Amino acid sequence: MTPLLSVQGITKHYGAHIGCADVSFDLYPGEVMGIVGESGSGKSTLLNCMAGHLAPDAGRVVFDTRKPSEGDAADHENHGPRDTVTMSEPERRMLSRTDWAFVHQHARDGLRMGVSAGGNVGERLMAVGARNYASIRDQATDWLGRVEIDAGRIDDRPTTFSGGMQQRLQIARNLVTGPRLVFMDEPTGGLDVSVQARLLDLLRGLVRDMGLSAIIVTHDLAVVRLLADRIMVMKSGRVVESGLTDQVLDDPQHAYSQLLVSSVLQV
Amino acid sequence: MITLTDVSKTFTLHNQGSAVIAVIDKANLTVAPGECVALTGASGAGKSTLMRMIYGNYLTQSGSIRIGDVDLVQAQPRDVIALRRAKLGYVSQFLRVVPRVPTLDVVAEPLRVLGIPAPAAQDRARALLTQLNIPQRLWGLSPTTFSGGEQQRVNIARGFAHPYPALLLDEPTASLDPHNREIVLSLIADAKARGAAIIGIFHDAEARDRLCDREIDVGAFTPQAVA
Numbered sequence: 001m002t003p004l005l006s007v008q009g010i011t012k013h014y015g016a017h018i019g020c021a022d023v024s025f026d027l028y029p030g031e032v033m034g035i036v037g038e039s040g041s042g043k044s045t046l047l048n049c050m051a052g053h054l055a056p057d058a059g060r061v062v063f064d065t066r067k068p069s070e071g072d073a074a075d076h077e078n079h080g081p082r083d084t085v086t087m088s089e090p091e092r093r094m095l096s097r098t099d100w101a102f103v104h105q106h107a108r109d110g111l112r113m114g115v116s117a118g119g120n121v122g123e124r125l126m127a128v129g130a131r132n133y134a135s136i137r138d139q140a141t142d143w144l145g146r147v148e149i150d151a152g153r154i155d156d157r158p159t160t161f162s163g164g165m166q167q168r169l170q171i172a173r174n175l176v177t178g179p180r181l182v183f184m185d186e187p188t189g190g191l192d193v194s195v196q197a198r199l200l201d202l203l204r205g206l207v208r209d210m211g212l213s214a215i216i217v218t219h220d221l222a223v224v225r226l227l228a229d230r231i232m233v234m235k236s237g238r239v240v241e242s243g244l245t246d247q248v249l250d251d252p253q254h255a256y257s258q259l260l261v262s263s264v265l266q267v
Numbered sequence: 268m269i270t271l272t273d274v275s276k277t278f279t280l281h282n283q284g285s286a287v288i289a290v291i292d293k294a295n296l297t298v299a300p301g302e303c304v305a306l307t308g309a310s311g312a313g314k315s316t317l318m319r320m321i322y323g324n325y326l327t328q329s330g331s332i333r334i335g336d337v338d339l340v341q342a343q344p345r346d347v348i349a350l351r352r353a354k355l356g357y358v359s360q361f362l363r364v365v366p367r368v369p370t371l372d373v374v375a376e377p378l379r380v381l382g383i384p385a386p387a388a389q390d391r392a393r394a395l396l397t398q399l400n401i402p403q404r405l406w407g408l409s410p411t412t413f414s415g416g417e418q419q420r421v422n423i424a425r426g427f428a429h430p431y432p433a434l435l436l437d438e439p440t441a442s443l444d445p446h447n448r449e450i451v452l453s454l455i456a457d458a459k460a461r462g463a464a465i466i467g468i469f470h471d472a473e474a475r476d477r478l479c480d481r482e483i484d485v486g487a488f489t490p491q492a493v494a
Binding site (some may be wrong): 028031191194197198200201204208225226229230241244247250251253254255258259263265 | 278279280281283319323325326345346347348363365366367379380383449
């Protein structure tokens with residue numbers, strides 16, 4: 001099976017300081033990978049390098065691009081595994097609107113706050129060519145329902161939503177175009193625990209039902225245990241341990257992973 | 268179905284003076300389809316550790332653990348995940364679930380990840396919950412608020428939702444009343460009859476005698492000279 005995403009030797013320096021160094025892994029369709037570590041360990045740098053928000057100093061991010069559908073204007077030769085780091089900017093932008101999605105920690109960074117909830121979801125559809133107003137609105141309504149936002153709120157602006165609703169709206173906006181890979185940066189951070197639980201259940205259901213692959217950066221070990229199939233533990237920009245989520249959390253091998261796991265407060 | 272060959276395990280505690288604790292040394296074990304084997308031994312002998320190694324939850328340093336045609340010790344995480352989904356079930360002593368998810372969905376989940384549509388998965392979940400005497404009024408609630416015995420039965424229902432060919436049971440009858448204990452024992456007997464290879468830890472000696480074809484003393488795998 002071809003990996004959906006193959007990350008090879010990603011390195012990013014900030015001057016003399018290491019952001020992340022020589023990170024490699026393969027992600028297969030339907031897999032959820034968690035990246036854990038304390039703040040400053042390089043997990044967000046890595047995520048941003050993979051998602052094309054930052055240019056890495058070295059390394060490749062090879063994504064198995066979709067074959068264009070019949071009659072599509074896109075280049076019919078250029079599909080299959082491609083390095084997104086060396087891809088042209090318009091191509092990468094197209095990818096980030098179609099097959100990729102990015103869920104920010106702060107919903108405000110991923111939403112347009114001056115546009116209605118329905119507009120936020122519809123905008124992404126229009127970016128990939130949808131033009132029929134009724135069909136866009138129907139899909140937006142459908143997605144608001146899936147993320148448990150009342151259809152009556154479709155014309156309200158996200159500024160009138162609670163934090164948890166904004167986060168769910170951001171997820172709807174991202175998933176409406178049927179991406180195959182979702183990058184998430186602390187998706188449950190800053191939400192109170194009851195809202196977190198609901199969001200976790202929602203994300204798990206979406207991953208299962210849509211066959212999504214996801215990369216989730218978080219410092220919350222309970223969140224990765226419930227969402228991720230595999231995890232990587234990062235420290236000072238390097239991956240110190242990786243493996244099956246429950247194995248790394250229950251039987252950590254590296255000194256730093258042991259410290260991280262044993263530092264969690266028991267509830 | 269389950270074959271362990273020269274399996275050894277040590278724990279290295281890096282943050283406690285790098286102490287190295289050898290827990291299992293050269294364990295050998297084979298369980299055929301339709302067979303139930305009990306792990307016995309004093310508390311601390313390593314019964315649960317060995318069971319967790321067979322589930323891939325604990326890392327095995329050397330030897331091989333074969334479930335069907337997959338060697339868990341060498342397998343990639345995604346192969347272990349695929350194995351757990353389809354072939355290797357585990358009923359632990361504790362229920363670990365996403366908070367606020369209804370009991371019915373918790374029990375149906377192992378079938379849903381195998382691609383079974385929600386209605387069929389929920390039918391199976393309803394049948395198991397009924398069989399295990401979980402009152403219907405509780406099905407829509409999260410099991411996190413249930414009593415110990417109820418949580419244990421939800422955990423068992425979840426573990427028996429899919430007919431795994433290999434099944435690991437860690438004290439499945441602990442904290443159950445006599446009536447529910449009988450029901451759980453009959454579920455295990457049914458799994459055995461359909462050809463599942465079962466490894467169990469039972470402190471309940473009578474249950475062990477009734478269900479198990481063999482007993483393996485884990486004490487025999489405990490390293491003799493502890494460094």
